[in-house]
């Protein structure tokens with residue numbers, strides 16, 4: 001049987017919207033559905049790293065500037081790391097700054113950032129259906145049959161290629177991609193919005209506090225426009241399960257019992273409720289495709305295991321999925337063997353970084369090591385510079401894995 005060669009994207013978050021925009025750029029008509037209507041919220045730290053910018057620029061060189069000009073978006077120029085012992089270090093996003101006009105990183109509530117992308121989808125090539133939920137899927141001759149619930153009406157769509165961008169609970173990833181919660185490769189996360197947190201960095205640095213009770217994981221405070229802050233905590237599920245307290249209690253305790261945080265939150269107001277969601281980490285290589293489907297972003301478990309950053313990897317994978325889709329349509333091949341080129345292109349781009357971040361995540365289990373490196377870096381400008389450049393330079397970041405790096409620190413008198 002020959003199906004109409006129209007790819008279908010499930011989900012219009014960063015992965016799905018990016019994939020759709022690239023398909024349109026390649027002139028490929030497609031359907032994209034999302035169960036939500038935009039603008040919609042998504043539980044997240046809302047931090048957009050510099051890795052988001054090249055994808056936006058590839059879509060349209062003007063897009064980074066448009067994003068930076070949004071009043072709902074705050075430019076960020078670096079990170080403050082606080083070690084378990086209380087010492088902290090400021091790391092400007094140094095080397096990226098020289099390449100771009102705007103700030104090297106951004107913070108934007110996902111309600112706004114995802115809408116910024118999704119509002120650009122309706123462009124002649126995309127049939128964008130909001131309020132349309134994928135409820136089930138079956139394999140048919142030549143493709144997949146999708147059962148969709150659109151505003152209470154049931155309908156089916158058949159397609160030779162389905163691009164799954166429906167996040168951590170992806171229907172097809174669970175059914176055919178072997179996706180399940182693996183506690184050693186999964187993180188629990190909660191997010192709150194506060195107004196009036198004091199002592200935020202003047203250049204909007206994001207703050208990662210590696211507190212003893214939250215290792216491997218961290219407490220974060222990310223500035224937002226209008227005097228707000230995204231505040232949250234995340235921790236590897238394997239270790240969280242061993243704790244007597246849940247993440248909400250751990251977060252409140254971090255605020256109430258860490259003297260520096262207690263002072264800064266003294267006059268802060270919690271806005272709305274605290275929400276939780278899972279982070280499927282890319283610390284294990286998993287298949288990202290099968291016959292007639294590709295998995296992108298959280299559906300493919302591609303979140304950085306050290307930083308918890310998933311938006312840029314979602315966008316990268318969405319972009320690469322569009323390229324694979326273009327090839328598949330051209331050659332009329334949608335079998336598992338052909339689509340495996342997508343796994344290769346994603347992992348060629350991301351695997352070194354994911355694997356290295358997994359090593360760093362494991363090092364986080366040693367609070368003394370963290371304290372040691374940060375205290376040294378505070379006294380040694382060259383080391384500070386090296387760590388600063390590590391955010392942009394993967395080869396340099398590899399040095400963190402080497403015992404010789406720590407030996408040099410140990411025997412350096414500064």
Ligand SMILES: Cc1cc2nc3c(=O)[nH]c(=O)nc-3n(C[C@H](O)[C@H](O)[C@H](O)COP(=O)(O)OP(=O)(O)OC[C@H]3O[C@@H](n4cnc5c(N)ncnc54)[C@H](O)[C@@H]3O)c2cc1C
Nearest residue numbers: 011013014015035045046047134166167189297298310311
């Ligand atoms: C607490 C927390 C903090 C985080 N902080 C950061 C951070 O600061 N920076 C960062 O880069 N990353 C962060 N992440 C990770 C980031 O949120 C994700 O990696 C990112 O959202 C993945 O994008 P996505 O497009 O794959 O999926 P999503 O953003 O989850 O989008 C999936 C879309 O699919 C739709 N959908 C779902 N199911 C269906 C269905 N059955 N039918 C139709 N549509 C469906 C949803 O409505 C949604 O719009 C954080 C995650 C958590 C949980």
